Amino acid sequence: MEYIIQSFQTLITPTCIGLMLFGTAMGVIFGAIPGLNATIGMTLMLPFTFKMEPEMGIAVLMGIYIGGVSGGFISATLVGIPGTNASIATCYDAYPMSQRGDTVRALGTGAVASFIGTFISAFFAMFLVRYLSKVAVMLGPWEYFSLCFCAIGLIIALSEENIFKGMASALIGMFVATIGASPIDASFRFTFGSINLISGVDLIAMMLGIFAIKLIAVNFARGTQKMPEIKKVRMKGFGITKEDLKGNWFNILRSFFLGMWIGFLPGLGGGISNMVAYGQAKRASKHPEEFGKGCVDGVWASEVSNNSTIGGALIPMLSLGVPGDNLSALLMSGLMVHGIACGPLLIYDRPALVYTVFLGAIFASIYTLLMQYYGMRVFPNLLRTPYHYLYSSIIFICFMGAFSSNYTLFNCGLVLVFGIISVLLTYGGFPIAPLILGFIVSPLLEKNLRMGLTYTDKGFLPFITRPISGAFLLVAVVSLALALRDRRKAQRKARETKDAEEMGDQ
Template identity: 40%
Template sequence: MFTLASVLFCFIGTCIGIIFGAIPGLTTTMAIALFLPFTFGMEAIPAFALLLGLYCGGVYGGSITAILINTPGTPAAAATALDGYPLARQGKALEALSLATLASFIGGMFSCIVLILVAPQLAKVALSFGPPEYFAISFFGLSMVATLAADNIVKGVIAACFGLFIAMIGIDPIGGSLRFTFGTIHLIAGIDLICALIGLFAISEVFSKLETIYRDKGLGHMEQIKGKFVTLKILKANAFNFLRSSIIGTIIGIIPATGVGMANWVSYNEAKRATRHPELFGKGSYEGVAASEAANNAVTGGAMVPLLTLGVPGDTMTAILLGALMIQGLAPGPKLFIDHPEVVTGIYGMLALANFFMLAVGLGLINLFVKIIKVPAKVLMPLVLIMCFVGSYAIQNSLFDVYVTLIFGIIGYLLVKAKFPIPPILLGIILGPLIESNFRRSITMSRGDMSIFFTRPISAVFIGIALIAMVAPILREKLTAKKA
């Protein structure tokens, strides 16, 4: 498991992840999407070492700019800026950064332990699931993302359906007939997930950045890294805060469609409610930084639980990791624990190792990273665009894939302009084959009787929650409008 290559890739991934997470405009999702093509020629464990390093590093990296320039590099660190920046302005930047690093490490390791303990048990339960349960869980995951990722539920549903439609192009997963290929041989294998991913999450971002790049004044004023490392006294005082925030982050990570953005706010608010010094929050509270950072990194292990045990990703980042499993020829879900236990163990190990690298790099090389993140976006964006094209070509050595990537980039850009959420599209593409094949298998099992989805308890519960999640916001909106 811990080969030199795996350890090296994990380290490289963590460093690059921190850079992508720290620079506002570059995202963790973009980092994982861009570096996924590098894993094509690798074995499963080194590939996951790189990707999990990017994941953990990216979620943590946002705290650096949140503390030093009051602009979180990622939404995951939005709450960190509230107290981290005031601490930096008080000359305690190093204290805030080291506290954020330690909190991220504690949260990350806590969730990694939960993953190791919970995932095999859940996988055992999931082994008894049949097609109706899998259909219901996948439908639940997609509908949660469609309803929670969008301000407007109608746009969320449209985005999810668009993703499902993209997944239907090519060979029908059950009968093998061709659908929506329009006589083109290029479409027989369908639209490649990575092309859609790179286009929607990286190229569209480059186009969006072009709108502001000429007015971009860079990162602006950056507080100097001075002061001392966080003291043991502060760490001891935050011991319960670390635990509570790690639990919150892990639970939020397990629930689909929630993710790091929500975890840091919920945890921050809980810390504020529980503290004896709420007046310090927003003015430089150590507890605020610790709560936010422990929670967002605790999401990483939590989000891996449904991914590994059920094959259902909870957010865009784990959706890409699911794609990475598929690229490696591995079927995600409970059978992964039986057929490839060494890969599951490798994933646990690499997630833990990424957290250790994050700790070491965050505490030891912070000054170097601060220099790197000062590279202006106008230099970085062309490099990202070229990497997008080369990466999409590398999928099947086909220029057709590069055209598809570019077209998805344009579609993604237009959709962002029209305020459509992008994550439901990706989840639709990934979960589409799973939802359809389990839907049709269930229908075949019941000889066309649709009640099969509602007579089996697990399936009924998940479909019920999904339907309530979709209908409730619409009803709430109508009621609010009536009252007004």
């Protein structure tokens, strides 16, 4: 309890409140503008936290994280384009609501649902993390290796693209991570005598290239920088009626637990939880025909679930050191920059910092709610920002952010190289999420694989025979096998359709 109070005291200092408000505002802006997202916001803002105290840095990052995930519903409501993939299902009903003049209710529901999801899930997670850490310290290198393998396996299996491309993407990420000094014995690999590569490929430079530089390149090439007309919003209250809350309490509860569970599982995230919760809400509804036409139940389901995913994702990230998705992977690397190594010992070594993460999420959810309420008049103007100014500014801040990571122009070159690689991989249909997860998890995989082999004379056998390790491997293999089966089915179907079309032409 004393650590919770200690973290609380840190978070209520004026500097911390000011920094968190700034971080949350940046997160909401990045989440709200279609084409940008919390991942880009966090990558871009990470270098600015380098000089801060770890607690302050964490607080800012949590602000961006929470603000970014929550902010996605704003453009989904106002222009029908989800700010992030976690708000895709929100579009289905929030935009029709907005079009028929129910904008305040749609925005209010989104804001309150986001708050409920984040606040309660972070609160739960704060107490659950200690229990999972207790279990996690009992795990050996075999279980850790299998867990990381399982996380990568799941993210490959769940990526919509070709499974071999998902695997190749993860392997490319792992290959990039092997550049530099190896774990355990610090042998230099793939450095080719370059001093710049000895400490490995810089994560910040890689992320900036893969996300920001590539996104702007593709949007510019396709000419998709125009924004539809946006109506002005006059906000008076949240527009939520008692009936809304009364009729949706079970929907909120179900979506909350669904979101939190999905966030907890490795490889899944808000992008999936909002769709699952929306589907469940529609299936359980007494009036499913209203979904997609401006039904407030859909907004509740989508926004509560995608935000409760945050609390769920924080538990394995902090207690096991295994991130579930891009955003938590980035948050984890942001914590690493501040000298915080996520894992089972973190809660024992630096408990105050762990609670700063959770309390930071709780505080950020409150700031986000206030910002969304008072900022509603500003958001339509924000969405009208000319993209050529916005994108140009982001590009140059990206380069300087990468430069400030280790003070070399080599990093700026890396941003460019990874921007080009990212464009080419997207052209080839390779999913990006496995690449990022592969890069982050690779050192952990290698270290635990080598340690597992060293600890016994039985070689690879303990990886399979130890029950938890074996179970993780089994889950990964079964998921990959099922994804492969689905792919073959889809290929067969596509071939049959093509043959039928050719027959028809003849």
